[in-house]
Amino acid sequence: MTNEAIQTLVNSWVPDLEFTEEGSQFLNINVQPEQLHHFMNQLKSNTETQFDYLFCLSGVDWGKELGVVYHLESTVHRHIIVVKVKTEDRENPTFDSVSDIWATAEFHEREVFDFFGIKFNNHPNLKNLFLTEDWERFPLRKDFVDEVNMIIK
């Protein structure tokens, strides 16, 4: 499917989607946190889109907002889109987990939980993967202060 066709189709599922291709080689879709799980489920199960391969899941700190970026590809149709979800709540950022849709998300979401402190609802095993359990801060956030010069010199 072309980007325009995807845009028209997914617009009929969920309201309040934002689209942009600016500064990216893929179609970017911004989705509201409360719509995320329903939207992702549609993207995978709909036979026209069939985004069955979640090839990258990254946490991003945009300064004001925290969020997650999902890179999706269809192994059937070979089209790619990027889905972004953001929240301004830096104290307790929470999104729905997509690990029931793509199994690979389970590990990737744990990585995001470790480094950004973003929590995922309904995640089967949300605990530290890389960091130790008594580690309280989030190293990949932009406001992380590296007191012992461990990373940034």
Next chain:
Amino acid sequence: METTTNNSNFKSEEYFINMGPQHPATHGVLRLLLTIDGEIIKKVEPDLGYIHRSIEKMCERDSYQQIVHLTDRMDYLSSHINNEAVCLTVENALQIEVPDRVKVIRTIIGELTRIASHCLWWGVMGMDVGALTTYFYGFRDREMINDIFEETCGARLTMNYNIPGGLMFDIHPNFVKRVKDFIAHFKTKLPEYDTLLTGNVIFQKRTKGVGILTKEDAISFGASGPVGRASGYSCDVRKHHPYSALDRVTFNEALKTEGDTFARYQVRIQEMWESLSIIEQLIDNIPEGDYKVATNAVIKLPKGEYYQKVETARGELGVYIISTGTKNPYRVKFRSPGFSNLSLLSHIAVGGKIGDLVATMATLDIVVPDIDR
């Protein structure tokens, strides 16, 4: 206490055991928390982070030229291909067209890297299941490739041969001859791999029907590289999103449908033949020309987001760069193949025996620094 047998004289109970962080079969500092009942695995939970260096955070303080040098510390057996991934991302963002010579040399060295990585994997795979000889055979052939690398770029493992815009130096005058010698040598040695290990009855019994991964699960778990292809999942980035000189060569994507440990083994052996064929198609036709194009001393990517995927020896490596237009990236994410491939380990190992877990892990071909980025 869970009883799994009705005979009260032979009660068994589940217990917990640590495999690693210092265990020869985990190939690095990886800790697996196993819950087992006798020999049967009930649960596998990886515990990571023992050698995490936070490369993604370090990238945020570095310039784009410096980032290249960090990437070969991830999957050190595919260092050239990792470097290439970052360089391609930067070149695409700056819309630099590198000379044909660079593309061809990058692809040749990339495929040599793949063969070297698979040689090492084959050696330790045999060793993991109890065949020590394979280790020496594999390392003997890998040594020849490392010598070629050393002559051309001065390093054997962490090569740093790619720079944004091309290559750091031109190839050594001996390069073409030595690569041809290697191909001639390896074509006589690769059949020995089959006679030594592939046909071995004990080896086949250890690997056939063990650690089965279905195609649906492979896609869902984000498997890539030989792990995905052994399950019949066509996931070769070189085929679907060709880069450098890969669009001008013909090769077959090694595919198997069984999805077991033996299939993953066969896919890698097949890939070594395909890589030899790719190198043969290119080695006589390295175009003349410059080995790099000049870039600014300070590289600033235009504001935006860039994604590049390449096929390393382990699978799909993704480089995701968010730039705000400054000399440092705002955020860099490396989607490493080993991380996704490891996530499916517990899925395919549960229900098998501890010995099978070792064989299964060997064919996932885990490199821990790739997971602990």
